[in-house]
Amino acid sequence: MPKKRQALVEFEDVLGACNAVNYAADNQIYIAGHPAFVNYSTSQKISRPGDSDDSRSVNSVLLFTILNPIYSITTDVLYTICNPCGPVQRIVIFRKNGVQAMVEYPLFDSVQSAQRAKASLNGADIYSGCCTLKIEYAKPTRLNVFKNDQDTWDYTNPNLSGQGDPGSNPNKRQRQPPLLGDHPAEYGGPHGGYHSHYHDEGYGPPPPHYEGRRMGPPVGGHRRGPSRYGPQYGHPPPPPPPPEYGPHAESPVLMVYGLDQSKMNCDRVFNVFCLYGNVEKVKFMKSKPGAAMVEMADGYAVDRAITHLNNNFMFGQKLKVCVSKQPAIMPGQSYGLEDGSSSYKDFSESRNNRFSTPEQAAKNRIQHPSNVLHFFNAPLEVTEENFFEICDELGVKRPSSVKVFSGKSERSSSGLLEWESKSDALETLGFLNHYQMKNPNGPYPYTLKLCFSTAQHAS
Numbered sequence: 001m002p003k004k005r006q007a008l009v010e011f012e013d014v015l016g017a018c019n020a021v022n023y024a025a026d027n028q029i030y031i032a033g034h035p036a037f038v039n040y041s042t043s044q045k046i047s048r049p050g051d052s053d054d055s056r057s058v059n060s061v062l063l064f065t066i067l068n069p070i071y072s073i074t075t076d077v078l079y080t081i082c083n084p085c086g087p088v089q090r091i092v093i094f095r096k097n098g099v100q101a102m103v104e105y106p107l108f109d110s111v112q113s114a115q116r117a118k119a120s121l122n123g124a125d126i127y128s129g130c131c132t133l134k135i136e137y138a139k140p141t142r143l144n145v146f147k148n149d150q151d152t153w154d155y156t157n158p159n160l161s162g163q164g165d166p167g168s169n170p171n172k173r174q175r176q177p178p179l180l181g182d183h184p185a186e187y188g189g190p191h192g193g194y195h196s197h198y199h200d201e202g203y204g205p206p207p208p209h210y211e212g213r214r215m216g217p218p219v220g221g222h223r224r225g226p227s228r229y230g231p232q233y234g235h236p237p238p239p240p241p242p243p244e245y246g247p248h249a250e251s252p253v254l255m256v257y258g259l260d261q262s263k264m265n266c267d268r269v270f271n272v273f274c275l276y277g278n279v280e281k282v283k284f285m286k287s288k289p290g291a292a293m294v295e296m297a298d299g300y301a302v303d304r305a306i307t308h309l310n311n312n313f314m315f316g317q318k319l320k321v322c323v324s325k326q327p328a329i330m331p332g333q334s335y336g337l338e339d340g341s342s343s344y345k346d347f348s349e350s351r352n353n354r355f356s357t358p359e360q361a362a363k364n365r366i367q368h369p370s371n372v373l374h375f376f377n378a379p380l381e382v383t384e385e386n387f388f389e390i391c392d393e394l395g396v397k398r399p400s401s402v403k404v405f406s407g408k409s410e411r412s413s414s415g416l417l418e419w420e421s422k423s424d425a426l427e428t429l430g431f432l433n434h435y436q437m438k439n440p441n442g443p444y445p446y447t448l449k450l451c452f453s454t455a456q457h458a459s
Contacts, residue, residue, distance in 0.1 A: 010046045063138040066099040075153040086113020090143040093151040253324035254294040260315040266345035271433035277301020278353040281329040284343040295329040313423040367452040374453040376414035394431040401458040418458035
């Protein structure tokens with residue numbers, strides 16, 4: 001309820017609400033940097049606009065929303081975690097705005113399998129610290145599947161023609177136990193793939209992605225919340241298929257709406273989106289002011305960008321990030337933006353792309369925007385005043401707090417920059433990321449690099 005500056009939060013049971021109110025009574029809660037107050041509501045449930053009261057009635061079809069899907073989500077993955085709760089009939093995955101799926105169980109068991117799956121899997125992580133499941137009862141009572149592939153599968157008809165792996169069928173999967181591990185093998189590495197930190201910058205083991213206290217591990221021994229997901233449901237699912245199996249999204253191109261064209265250009269769009277995957281091209285659309293197309297290197301990057309950037313605010317405007325129908329960005333005829341730069345730019349050869357090799361990709365930490373930025377590759381003697389001067393030069397807000405880590409590297413410095421709000425940090429990221437800082441000891445400048453931090457404060 002934005003006009004009232006209030007929000008309703010519905011828990012699964014009264015105990016959850018009691019715990020929240022009791023905790024807030026003894027601890028100050030901050031939301032977007034502002035103190036918040038928690039109390040009971042007179043409402044018994046949150047009703048969605050346009051939904052009838054029976055919209056969430058028990059059904060044999062479940063609606064899965066996968067939050068923070070930084071790894072591949074396919075029918076194989078969902079089958080592996082859902083089938084132990086009951087025989088899965090059909091799965092349909094759709095990726096229009098983020099990653100969602102519907103999973104159908106048989107009607108003959110009086111929807112007990114669906115109820116068991118919802119109770120066991122809701123709130124769990126498929127992989128450690130990511131791919132979190134939010135599960136509701138769906139409205140359809142039956143799913144229509146026309147081919148068996150990575151996005152749709154009918155397990156009652158294993159011979160249904162499609163482009164999926166011809167050797168994949170439910171019988172084979174039932175005999176093949178899932179692999180161990182907190183992440184798919186293809187994202188592996190000595191520090192846990194995409195959740196690795198910049199260890200040479202003094203960071204320890206990666207904390208959980210979501211804010212708040214972690215209550216336990218995810219699926220297969222690693223989950224949040226009260227432990228209802230017992231060992232009988234197995235280990236995390238096997239790694240995704242090899243690269244030729246296809247990316248997440250239907251197109252590697254994103255549509256981005258809500259950009260302030262008086263402040264944003266191709267380089268600044270790149271500076272934001274490069275945190276979630278390699279950026280190939282950026283093109284502003286003359287026919288749609290405030291809109292741009294961003295071509296990513298693969299569908300996984302598209303999913304990550306949508307999950308983390310959609311609905312965030314920059315310069316007072318809400319960003320809308322979704323998959324484009326276009327398979328690629330065609331250069332076409334460019335025009336001059338308000339700052340005089342070109343409306344089109346190719347970044348495919350940019351050295352600032354951070355996912356060009358498995359080793360590079362493993363160093364990136366995928367985080368939601370926050371009010372704290374982690375900086376690295378700055379001059380050794382960088383000071384708080386240096387950042388104030390640069391922000392003034394660029395016309396963005398100064399950080400409210402600056403912390404420089406000491407003695408982490410002999411070649412460059414790193415640290416934290418804190419702003420009062422998430423949107424301030426996101427706006428500064430677009431301007432300050434990859435800024436060329438003067439080198440007092442040589443002719444070549446330092447290319448400052450930024451990413452979002454899990455730290456709550458820079459102090």
